[in-house]
Amino acid sequence: MLQTLLPILIFAALAVGAVGAARRIRLWRRGQRSPMGWHRLVRMPKRYLNDLHHIVARDKAMAHTHVATAGGFVAAMALALVVHGFGWRNPILGGLLLLASLGMFVGALAVNRRRLDPPAKLSKGPWQRLSKSLLAYSVGMFLVSLPLVGVAPTTLGGGALALVLTLLVAWGLLEMIVGMGWGGPMKHAFAGSLHLAFHRRPERFDDQHGEPQSKIPHDVHRGSRSTALFPLDLAAPKLGVEKPSDFQWEQLLGFDACVQCGRCQAVCPAYAAGQPLNPKKLIQDMVVGMVGGSDARYAGSAYPGIEVGKHRGAPAEPIVPQLVEAETLWACTTCRACVEECPMMIEHVDAIVDMRRFVTLERGETPEKGAAAIDNLIATDNPGGLDNASRLDWAADLDIPRIQDRPEGVDVLLWLGDGAFDMRNQRTLRSLVKILRAGGVDFAVLGDEERDSGDVARRLGDEATFQRLAERNIATLSRYRFQRIVTADPHSFHVLGREYGAFGGHYTVRHHSTFIAELFDAGRLHVKAAEQRETVTYHDPCYLGRYNGEFAAPRQVLAALGVEFAEMERSGYRSRCCGGGGGAALSDVPGKARIPDMRMEDVRETGASTVAVACPQCTAMLEGVVEPRPQIKDLAEMVAEALIEPASDTASPTATADTREEIPA
Amino acid sequence: MSVRRVDPHAERIRRNRLHPRHHEFARPAWRWTSAAGVTRINPHAVGAIGPNGVKRIDRSGASVEASSAGGAQTSTEPARRPITLDAPSGYLMVVPELAEGRLSDHDRDLLGLARQLAADTDLAVTAVTFQREVAGLEDAGADRRLELADLVDADAYDPESRLAALVTVERELAPLHWIFADDFPGGGDLGRRLGARLAAGDSGDTRARPATRVWQVVDGQTRSRAGDRQDIQRDVPKILIALAECAEPISETRHEARPITLASAASTTAPAPEARSEAGSAGVVDRGRVAVDPQQIPLAQAPFILSAGRGIGDWDGYHHAARVLGASEGASRVAVDDGYMPRARQVGATGTFVTASCYIAVGISGAVQHLQGITKCQRVIAINSDPSCDMVKRADLAIIGDGDAVLAAVCERLGQPRAAQGEPREVQHDAA
Amino acid sequence: MTQPDNVTVGAAVKTVALVSSGRHPVSGRAGRAREDARAVEMGLSLSGGTLTLLHAGDADDAALPEYLGMYHGLSAGAGPGRLDLLPMAPDGDALPALAARLRQSDARLVLTGQRAECGEGSGMLPYLLAETLGWSIATGIAAIEQCDGDHVTVLQALPQGQRRRLEVALPCLLAVDGVAPAPRQSAFGPARRGITDSVATAAPAADPGWAAWQWQPARARPKRLKVVKSTNARDRFKAAAAKSAASGGQVLTDLAPDEAADRLLAYLRSEKVLAPVSDAEGADQ
Structure with a gap:
């Protein structure tokens, strides 16, 4: 009986699964089309085994579980197709099939153990069922294949046991094959593998890098380097994403690849602060929108403060606010922690910015302070609405050379950023100028010709204002000659270095931490040992670290200063955001805690008395934490304090960095 | 400016110390107004001999102020023509x-x-x-x-x-x-x-x-x-x-x-x-003033502000008093920093410059920045337990006492005492 | 501040907003004028997408798309914003062209700001228009409460946050005050879709007044010094050096709270901050 039933089951499952898969593909293709090459499919296996596995392997136990389960299943399925489907009852193949199902069984056991008391980040519902289905499939397949190697009587296929086994295998096939096509948990395998092949950011994969032969060990941060937002065509009939079908089809495919593992939820600063954002739920909502229906079947953690089951979506229905509340979009700090962590390499931030673009450009519903900042950017080229001519007021006594006076060109163009208007950040800039002078660097500034880089406008979704600022800045920069740009603002650093390229501005940009590290390497800076050794920790700015992969230079600078260094638990590519990125400080979505307070708690855990920062936004956010707290110093300030200035330079204005203006009470 | 008339005869006698009537004219005036209308002071004639035989000169102006209370008023503001x-x-x-x-x-x-x-x-x-x-x-x-x-x-x-x-x-x-x-x-x-x-x-x-x-x-x-x-x-x-x-x-x-x-x-x-x-009625017809919720008026325009500072212990009572009086709420920086009031309600140089015609400051000592913020207020009333604080000096009417108690009494007088919550309020008083 | 919601007239009363080119107070860049933007906001919440904008001036002014960008968040089916442009040189006299245009259209309610931010900025234009058209005019408008076919009920802003209710007969001009509800954000998409109709007018004459005037960059106004007219140096010195704080206020000490409350209330009543004697007070004593 089994011999006749099994092939029918297998082929029926495959056929039904294929129909489901075709329907799924039609759903994805409702998205915006972009030229695609089927040849990309060949890249998939290597991307799966190499790039994806490296991210999964950050959790070793889970990686092994997945290798056993998924590997076992793929092998068992392929062999079952041959052995049971086509009836090639080879004992060797049978033995392999047994091994594969055994491996899958071991993996499934581990999955089940994890599912006994699942961590909060995991979704339940069908995902709980999947663990049982895995067991059913592996056990059923193992037992029905036993006769192949002669361990059990071939007459097993009679009576009640055969029926039970058939049901087990049928359950397994239903979940694994039919569910894959029809939107069960296993669709992640199907959608995920296609997502890897057609990913919108191929630069995230090793196969797109020309130097696989270079002997650098696999760089876990490399995946993050494709971080520039995609430019928006401002002449398009609709700007940004209003409905699920406005996404690129690759994005819809990507959403469907989500395994609801909740790693994004675990690292999201807004979620931790109780703001109404959960990256996992957001991706699932996108899937709900793509398929159509209500979010009531979602079985994971909700957006904090927003009940599950009240929102609905459809491919041709607006997303905000029927499916996702605007607050959810504005809570995101664009820190990319979720993207960094996602084993399926889903691009959450792209999706959020796409939706923000519609809200800002078409609906004009940017949160109040964000809208004011955009208006100011339009009117005065800086978000504070200040007179752009006062950009250099803080440096009146420093006699900083202007690039306008240096037609022959300079080595370094110092990009000040909007921190130049902020009294706290002016201390950092003064320190940086002191360092550059001590290092004998030939530098100049743009002065009042410098405009905001457009970072805030772009993250708030106002691509029009961003492109206007970018074009003007690029036009300004094209008039002067310089070797490279150095800036103390990671946001400017990212935008100038990575995002202006799409508009024709290609520059060599260095963050000041990198540049100072280079000066140390070249022996051009000399520092004295600190008088009392204090413990220092370092907070990685998202736009320097995750966005641009610069983790080493700031630590190198701290090492050169000879301070006692204590690393925070969440540091490097897993650093927690300060809460100030992506315009989140402007949209100011209320939550239960403040993100900078949580980050300061991370700092306190190290016992450090000082936290070194390298970003004006981080400085501002962390200094907003009420005292007593560790003090906050920019790397440049720490270097400038320890600097031994060359004797010849004593005549230069050495206004100490801490001529602190009294802030009125 | 009144026209001064000089009596040349008297002037001559005053200059001539040998004149028999000199004493009648040359009063020991230490201060007089000269022909040009400028006040002149004879430093030799100033002051009095103290008990130790030392000459003492009072330059505080106190005696002059006292004496000029009635008459000098006209001298500071010259008569109009x-x-x-x-x-x-x-x-x-x-x-x-x-x-x-x-x-x-x-x-x-x-x-x-x-x-x-x-x-x-x-x-x-x-x-x-x-x-x-x-x-x-x-x-x-x-x-x-x-x-x-x-x-x-x-x-x-x-x-x-x-x-x-x-x-x-x-x-x-x-x-x-x-x-x-x-x-x-x-x-x-x-x-x-x-x-x-x-x-x-x-x-x-x-x-x-x-x-x-x-x-x-x-x-x-x-x-x-x-x-x-x-x-x-x-x-x-x-x-x-x-x-x-x-x-x-x-x-x-x-x-x-x-x-x-x-x-x-x-x-x-x-x-x-x-x-x-x-x-x-063809054009514009006045339909009268509209009652405006004082809390809805932007602080900078509010005509009547009840402002609270560190001296307030009973915040519910304060809010109640503001409602009863129909005053907009204001706050000192300390009250805002301590989280009792929203930032938008802060009065002062770092908050809002107010233009109220009547400003009541309860429990606010009057930091410089705060006083800068209320320079345009016509009438300032201070309720404070410290009689020496700057707000009391600035105020047109100062009441020295406990702000919470005075506000509660005001509400009672206006016939709207706060619903009896004696116990917790007492506790708050102790804590404060 | 107290903008009532749900006051809409749709297309029943044809509404027009006069808009001018604003100047940012810091950078001087062209953009929405603060009061005109509030007038447009008021018009949009009153008439929705049927509001028409009217501008006399340069077609390339950066402010115009910004006004058109406010046409969002309206009822479904509201089309793009419409702006009638009367091309005019900067020194032209906008009055005849605007008056002719308004006479032509069947506009019954015209909203505008009180004063332009560039050009003469005298705030005379609404008055001259109303005089030319024979319409009523009201100024300092903070909100529209009600609008039927014949009258519009508005709140007029008074000093110190007070409001006065006015009933204005249509057709009328309303000059909107800066305390009116803040304008909605100007969005790029609607701005791009907005339609500008250039309306040919008889070549507007140059403003007759301007020729005789001298234009100068705004000068800082001299700060008034407190001049003490006194004939004697000591008083002048004292007046200059005195602390203004010591105004000789009354200080009441050692009062029971009840007494203090009485004194306080008596003072407030004498200064007319509170109404003389309330009923409850009368019953109390």
């Missing part, structure tokens, strides 16, 4: 705002501007008022006063009948200039209406085009602000709608403010108010 004008060659109309029926500083500036324009001419500066018997027009510089209270209802906002009244004045007296205060919806509105009406009458006459936001008149030309970044300088037009501080108010002369009447107004009896409002 009375000016009369019997046969004016023309008129120069000033329409003061008269908010609350009184001359404001802005109104005095307008009259000062009119005097500046009328200098060296026989033009009569005429105050056109819609109220009766406005006080202080004499000292502000009005030669004439023209009360239009018969033609319009002074209490209602009825710009169209006011305009009609002014047009009557224009027809009858043909003033050389009209001066209004550039304030919406008062003189700024009325002046522009008159300008538009007159411009429509004789088109092409650019002199009829009012100069608005006038802030200075020099050399026969007005300087008026155009937009935010430009000034227009032009010949003085017929109508000037002027900003505050457009000219110095007068201080040395006193004018007669003689009432004049309109011939036509005397002949035609004023229509009854009802009939007027009927006639006015």
Whole structure:
């Protein structure tokens, strides 16, 4: 009986699964089309085994579980197709099939153990069922294949046991094959593998890098380097994403690849602060929108403060606010922690910015302070609405050379950023100028010709204002000659270095931490040992670290200063955001805690008395934490304090960095 | 300035110490006013011999203050020179705002501007008022006063009948200039209406085009602000709608403010108010003031503020008192920093500069920044337990005592005591 | 502040907003004028997408798309914003062209700001228009409460946050005050879709007044000094050096809270901050 039933089951499952898969593909293709090459499919296996596995392997136990389960299943399925489907009852193949199902069984056991008391980040519902289905499939397949190697009587296929086994295998096939096509948990395998092949950011994969032969060990941060937002065509009939079908089809495919593992939820600063954002739920909502229906079947953690089951979506229905509340979009700090962590390499931030673009450009519903900042950017080229001519007021006594006076060109163009208007950040800039002078660097500034880089406008979704600022800045920069740009603002650093390229501005940009590290390497800076050794920790700015992969230079600078260094638990590519990125400080979505307070708690855990920062936004956010707290110093300030200035330079204005203006009470 | 008369005979005797009557004239005056009107002090005659035989000089001014309480008042403010004008060659109309029926500083500036324009001419500066018997027009510089209270209802906002009244004045007296205060919806509105009406009458006459936001008149030309970044300088037009501080108010002369009447107004009896409002219903009709929730008024504009500081222990009681009094809520920086009040309610240099006509500060000691924020408040009341704090010094009325208790008593007096919550409040008091 | 919601007239009363080119107070760049933007906001919440904008001036002014960008968040089916442009040189006289255009259209309610931010900025234009058209005009408008076919009920802003209710007969011009509800954000998409109709007018004459005037960059106004007219140096010195704080206020010490409350209330009543004697007070004593 089994011999006749099994092939029918297998082929029926495959056929039904294929129909489901075709329907799924039609759903994805409702998205915006972009030229695609089927040849990309060949890249998939290597991307799966190499790039994806490296991210999964950050959790070793889970990686092994997945290798056993998924590997076992793929092998068992392929062999079952041959052995049971086509009836090639080879004992060797049978033995392999047994091994594969055994491996899958071991993996499934581990999955089940994890599912006994699942961590909060995991979704339940069908995902709980999947663990049982895995067991059913592996056990059923193992037992029905036993006769192949002669361990059990071939007459097993009679009576009640055969029926039970058939049901087990049928359950397994239903979940694994039919569910894959029809939107069960296993669709992640199907959608995920296609997502890897057609990913919108191929630069995230090793196969797109020309130097696989270079002997650098696999760089876990490399995946993050494709971080520039995609430019928006401002002449398009609709700007940004209003409905699920406005996404690129690759994005819809990507959403469907989500395994609801909740790693994004675990690292999201807004979620931790109780703001109404959960990256996992957001991706699932996108899937709900793509398929159509209500979010009531979602079985994971909700957006904090927003009940599950009240929102609905459809491919041709607006997303905000029927499916996702605007607050959810504005809570995101664009820190990319979720993207960094996602084993399926889903691009959450792209999706959020796409939706923000519609809200800002078409609906004009940017949160109040964000809208004011955009208006100011339009009117005065800086978000504070200040007179752009006062950009250099803080440096009146420093006699900083202007690039306008240096037609022959300079080595370094110092990009000040909007921190130049902020009294706290002016201390950092003064320190940086002191360092550059001590290092004998030939530098100049743009002065009042410098405009905001457009970072805030772009993250708030106002691509029009961003492109206007970018074009003007690029036009300004094209008039002067310089070797490279150095800036103390990671946001400017990212935008100038990575995002202006799409508009024709290609520059060599260095963050000041990198540049100072280079000066140390070249022996051009000399520092004295600190008088009392204090413990220092370092907070990685998202736009320097995750966005641009610069983790080493700031630590190198701290090492050169000879301070006692204590690393925070969440540091490097897993650093927690300060809460100030992506315009989140402007949209100011209320939550239960403040993100900078949580980050300061991370700092306190190290016992450090000082936290070194390298970003004006981080400085501002962390200094907003009420005292007593560790003090906050920019790397440049720490270097400038320890600097031994060359004797010849004593005549230069050495206004100490801490001529602190009294802030009125 | 009074004219000093010198008695040459007495002067001679005073100089001649051998004169037999010298003592009668040469009083041991240590301080006198010289012929030029300047106070002179003889340092040798100052002071008194103390008990130890040492000469003591009191330079604190206390004794002078005390003695000059009555008489010196006139010496600090020299007597004004009375000016009369019997046969004016023309008129120069000033329409003061008269908010609350009184001359404001802005109104005095307008009259000062009119005097500046009328200098060296026989033009009569005429105050056109819609109220009766406005006080202080004499000292502000009005030669004439023209009360239009018969033609319009002074209490209602009825710009169209006011305009009609002014047009009557224009027809009858043909003033050389009209001066209004550039304030919406008062003189700024009325002046522009008159300008538009007159411009429509004789088109092409650019002199009829009012100069608005006038802030200075020099050399026969007005300087008026155009937009935010430009000034227009032009010949003085017929109508000037002027900003505050457009000219110095007068201080040395006193004018007669003689009432004049309109011939036509005397002949035609004023229509009854009802009939007027009927006639006015064609355009703009005043439907009265609207009750505004004090908490909804932006702090900078609120007329009555009850402000709380560190001295408040019972915050519910404070909010209740603000409701009962109908006051907008304000706060010191400390109260905001401690999280009792939202940041938008902070008064002071780092918060909001307020312009309340009455400002009650409860439990606020008065940091410099806070006092800077309330400089424009007309009446300041302090309730504080510390009699030596700066807020008490600033206040027009200071009550030394516990703020919570006083506010509770005020609510009780107004018949709206807070629902009895004795126990928790007592506990809070102890904690505070 | 107290903008009532749900006051809409749709297309029943044809509404037009006069808009001018604004100048940013810091940079001087062209953009929405603060009061005109509030007038447009008021018009949009009153009439929705049927509001028409009217501008006399340069077609390339950066402010115009910004006004058109406010046409969002309206009822479904509201089309793009419409702006009628009367091309005019900067020194032209906008009045005849605007008056002719308004006479042509069947507009009954015209909203505008009180004063332009560039050009003469005298705030005379609404008055001259009303005079030319024979319409009523009200100024300092903070909110529209109600609008039927014949009258519009508005709240007029008074100093210190107070409001006065006015009933204005249509057709009328309303000059909107800066305390009116803040304008909605100007969005790029609607701005791009907005339709500008250039309406040919008889070549507007140059403004007759301007020729005789001198234009200068705005000068800082002199700060008024407190001049003490006194004949003696000591008083002048004292007046200059005195602390203004010591105004000789009344200080009441050692009062029971009840007494203090009485004194406080008596003071507030004498200063007319509170109404003379409330009923409850009368019953109390």
